[in-house]
Amino acid sequence: MYLMLASFGEVMATIGYVLLAVLVLLIMITVHELGHYIVGKIFGFKIEEFAIGFGPKLFSKKKKDGEVFSIRALPLGGFCAFSGEDEESKDPNDFNNKKPWQRILVLIAGAFMNYLFALLIIVIMFASYGQTALMTYKLNESTGAQQEYSFNEKDVIVSVNGKNVYLTTDIILTLDGKKQGELVNFGVKRQNEFKVIKVALKKDANFASVEDMKTFYDVLGIYYELDENQNVVNGGLYSTRIRFGFFETIGRTFEYSFKLAGTIFAVIGQLLTGKLGVSSVGGTVTTISLTATAMRTGGFWYLLYISSFIGVNLAVFNLLPIPALDGSRVIFTIIEWIRKKPINRKVEGTIHFVGLIILFAFAIFADLQQCF
Numbered sequence: 196m197y198l199m200l201a202s203f204g205e206v207m208a209t210i211g212y213v214l215l216a217v218l219v220l221l222i223m224i225t226v227h228e229l230g231h232y233i234v235g236k237i238f239g240f241k242i243e244e245f246a247i248g249f250g251p252k253l254f255s256k257k258k259k260d261g262e263v264f265s266i267r268a269l270p271l272g273g274f275c276a277f278s279g280e281d282e283e284s285k286d287p288n289d290f291n292n293k294k295p296w297q298r299i300l301v302l303i304a305g306a307f308m309n310y311l312f313a314l315l316i317i318v319i320m321f322a323s324y325g326q327t328a329l330m331t332y333k334l335n336e337s338t339g340a341q342q343e344y345s346f347n348e349k350d351v352i353v354s355v356n357g358k359n360v361y362l363t364t365d366i367i368l369t370l371d372g373k374k375q376g377e378l379v380n381f382g383v384k385r386q387n388e389f390k391v392i393k394v395a396l397k398k399d400a401n402f403a404s405v406e407d408m409k410t411f412y413d414v415l416g417i418y419y420e421l422d423e424n425q426n427v428v429n430g431g432l433y434s435t436r437i438r439f440g441f442f443e444t445i446g447r448t449f450e451y452s453f454k455l456a457g458t459i460f461a462v463i464g465q466l467l468t469g470k471l472g473v474s475s476v477g478g479t480v481t482t483i484s485l486t487a488t489a490m491r492t493g494g495f496w497y498l499l500y501i502s503s504f505i506g507v508n509l510a511v512f513n514l515l516p517i518p519a520l521d522g523s524r525v526i527f528t529i530i531e532w533i534r535k536k537p538i539n540r541k542v543e544g545t546i547h548f549v550g551l552i553i554l555f556a557f558a559i560f561a562d563l564q565q566c567f
Contacts, residue, residue: 230309244263322444354391356380
C-alpha cells in the first residue's frame with residue numbers, strides 16, 4: 196500500500212512539473228504575441244484575434260471593434276492575427292496597407308518583448324540566487340595552494356583577462372593558444388574579497404574542443420581523475436553561486452543574455468555544418484520535458500534559468516530569415532520598401548505556409564529523435 200501511494204505521489208508530482216513547464220512555455224509565447232499586439236495597437240493596425248493556445252476555442256470574447264480575444268484548447272502556442280496580413284485589401288488599417296517601417300516594428304516587437312522578459316528573469320535570478328561560478332576545491336600537489344602564480348583552494352573564478360566568466364567555455368576560449376608558463380589575470384573571490392591574481396599556465400592551452408576538460412584541468416593545475424574511457428571524473432572544481440552589487444548585476448544580466456544568444460547561434464551553425472545532428476535538438480515536447488525535469492531537479496532556480504533561456508531562444512529564433520517566422524516577414528517587407536511594390540501576396544503567403552509546415556515537421560521529427 197505504501198509503495199502504491201508513493202508511486203501515485205511520484206506520478207502526480209511529474210504531472211505537476213509537466214503542467215508547470217507547459218505554463219512557462221505558454222507565458223513565453225503569450226509575451227511574444229503581446230509584443231506584436233501592443234505595437235500594432237499603437238500604430239492603429241486592425242487586429243482580428245489575439246489567441247492564447249491553438250485549436251478549438253474554450254473561451255472567446257468579441258469587442259465592439261470586432262477584435263476577438265480567445266483561449267484555445269492546445270496550450271502550445273498562440274497568435275495575434277492582423278487583418279489583411281497575407282492578402283491585398285483596401286482598408287488603410289489592414290496590415291499590408293500600413294507603412295513598411297511600422298510593419299517592421301510590429302514584426303520585431305514579439306522578439307523584443309521576449310528579450311525584455313528574459314532580461315527581467317535573469318535579473319531576478321542573479322539577485323535572488325546569484326550567478327553560477329566555478330570554485331576550486333582540489334589542486335594538483337605540484338601546483339598546490341599558496342604557491343605563487345597559482346589558485347588557492349576555494350577561489351571562485353569570476354573573470355579571466357578582464358572578461359567576465361559565465362560558462363566554462365568562456366575560460367577555454369580565452370586561454371586557447373596560450374603557452375605553458377604564460378601569466379593570465381584571473382578575477383577571483385577569495386575569502387569574501389574580490390581580487391585579481393596572476394596564474395601561470397601549467398601546460399600549453401591547445402584545446403581539442405570546448406569540451407576538452409582534461410586539457411582544461413591540466414592547464415590550470417586543477418586535480419582530476421579519469422575513468423576507464425579517459426573521461427574526466429571527480430574534477431577539482433565545483434559549481435557554486437556568487438552575488439554581485441546592483442549595478443554589476445544589471446551589467447552582467449545583459450552580458451549573460453548575449454552569451455545565451457551566442458550559444459543559440461552556435462548550435463544553429465553546428466546544425467547547418469553537420470557538427471551536430473538533429474538528435475541534439477528538440478521541438479516543443481522536448482522543451483517541455485527538459486523544463487519539467489530541470490525544475491524537478493533544481494527547483495525554482497532552474498525554473499528561472501530555463502525560462503530565461505527559452506525567452507532568449509524565442510527572441511533569436513523568431514528573427515531568423517526562415518519562411519513563416521517574423522524574420523522572414525521583415526525581409527519581405529524590406530524588399531517591398533526598396534522596390535516600392537510588394538512581391539505577389541499569394542506567392543509570399545504560400546512561401547510562409549510551406550515554411551510553417553516544414554517547421555512543424557522538423558519539430559515533430561526532432562521530438563521523435565529524442566524519444567527513440
